[in-house]
Amino acid sequence: MENIIEVKDITVYYKEKDIIKKIKGNKGKKGIEGVSFGVKKGEIFSIIGLNGAGKTSTMKSMLGLLKTDRGEVRIFGKKNLKGEDYKKIGYLPEISYYPQTLKLKEVLNYYGELYEMPKSKKKKITEDLARELGIYERMNDRLEKFSKGMLQKVGLAQSVMGEPEILFLDEPMSGLDPLARKKVIDMMEVLKKKNTTIIFNTHILNDVSNLADRVAIMHKGQLVEVKDVKKLKEKIGDGFSLEKYFIERIGGRNLD
Numbered sequence: 001m002e003n004i005i006e007v008k009d010i011t012v013y014y015k016e017k018d019i020i021k022k023i024k025g026n027k028g029k030k031g032i033e034g035v036s037f038g039v040k041k042g043e044i045f046s047i048i049g050l051n052g053a054g055k056t057s058t059m060k061s062m063l064g065l066l067k068t069d070r071g072e073v074r075i076f077g078k079k080n081l082k083g084e085d086y087k088k089i090g091y092l093p094e095i096s097y098y099p100q101t102l103k104l105k106e107v108l109n110y111y112g113e114l115y116e117m118p119k120s121k122k123k124k125i126t127e128d129l130a131r132e133l134g135i136y137e138r139m140n141d142r143l144e145k146f147s148k149g150m151l152q153k154v155g156l157a158q159s160v161m162g163e164p165e166i167l168f169l170d171e172p173m174s175g176l177d178p179l180a181r182k183k184v185i186d187m188m189e190v191l192k193k194k195n196t197t198i199i200f201n202t203h204i205l206n207d208v209s210n211l212a213d214r215v216a217i218m219h220k221g222q223l224v225e226v227k228d229v230k231k232l233k234e235k236i237g238d239g240f241s242l243e244k245y246f247i248e249r250i251g252g253r254n255l256d
């Protein structure tokens with residue numbers, strides 16, 4: 001099957017703001033280096049790794065939000081995406097900022113406008129999502145009154161609002177209570193049945209074991225390996241623990 005996303009050799013160095021270091025020709029601080037992989041249509045692809053491993057940098061590079069020093073990304077077979085392509089992509093950033101003075105219904109309505117949805121569709125999608133995520137009763141509240149987890153739900157709602165073909169989720173479970181996490185897992189399973197391609201970064205390895213088709217392990221800015229989760233489970237058999245496997249794979253590695 002053809003890959004819907006192709007990542008080849010992407011490399012990002014975070015540039016020094018310090019002018020002296022710039023003059024010295026310092027290429028900057030390594031973010032990610034030589035990362036290559038493909039994602040198939042309809043698969044759930046997870047990226048795991050320790051803090052600072054390069055998960056967010058990889059995701060932002062894929063989305064074109066971070067300029068790469070080397071390498072290329074193709075999505076839908078294209079190097080340069082246009083507005084219409086971006087409408088088919090949903091994104092939940094690691095940290096989302098929304099206007100605090102707006103009511104939840106106004107924020108969701110705004111995202112519906114961006115997708116140029118007809119009024120009736122916008123209303124239905126907005127309300128269904130708010131119900132699904134358990135924030136429907138808060139529709140008339142301003143976001144300044146929202147807790148961290150509630151704001152995360154707003155982020156999740158906007159990411160799937162446009163019924164994306166590809167969904168990027170950077171730490172989707174961050175700040176969510178167990179009930180909300182279950183709802184997000186259910187949502188991801190429904191989206192998978194609709195053949196949505198999902199890429200998610202996470203520290204919750206149980207979610208990867210239960211949801212992902214393939215897992216990419218990153219360490220110190222580099223891709224260690226990409227594994228088929230089902231095959232990994234079959235190979236290891238009883239007592240399979242992705243956490244144990246992950247720690248073994250990155251243990252003793254030095255990619256500096």
Ligand SMILES: Nc1ncnc2c1ncn2[C@@H]1O[C@H](COP(=O)(O)OP(=O)(O)OP(=O)(O)O)[C@@H](O)[C@H]1O
Pocket residue numbers: 014029030031032049050051052053054055056057058221
């Ligand atoms: N804006 C920035 N300026 C300088 N260095 C950065 C910046 N953002 C990330 N980095 C560095 O790039 C590397 C990869 O960071 P990245 O945020 O991609 O990791 P991550 O795997 O998403 O981490 P986490 O799990 O903590 O969110 C780290 O060494 C980090 O310090």
